[in-house]
Amino acid sequence: MDVMLLMEALAEQGVTVLFKADAERMRDGAKPWTFVASGAPLRDDLLVRTDAASVEACLEVCLPQLREFGLAIPD
Numbered sequence: 001m002d003v004m005l006l007m008e009a010l011a012e013q014g015v016t017v018l019f020k021a022d023a024e025r026m027r028d029g030a031k032p033w034t035f036v037a038s039g040a041p042l043r044d045d046l047l048v049r050t051d052a053a054s055v056e057a058c059l060e061v062c063l064p065q066l067r068e069f070g071l072a073i074p075d
Helices: 005-010 023-027 055-066
Strands: 015-021 033-037 048-052
Touching: 005 015, 005 055, 015 055, 033 055, 048 055
Parallel strands: none
Antiparallel strands: 015 033, 033 048
């Protein structure tokens, strides 16, 4: 999955997307990647969020949730 394409597609639907790599958590061997999506299409100010060991692991958790809310996710 092209992460930039995904972020653009979500932004075009009114979703704010954040990917973060945390250097401190990386050094500590913890889950350094964070994905957060929020915005008008997500009801009740809901956040879709996860911390994971990789970008791919974040997407495995969050993409199904975003699809459940009816958002179009590019292949």
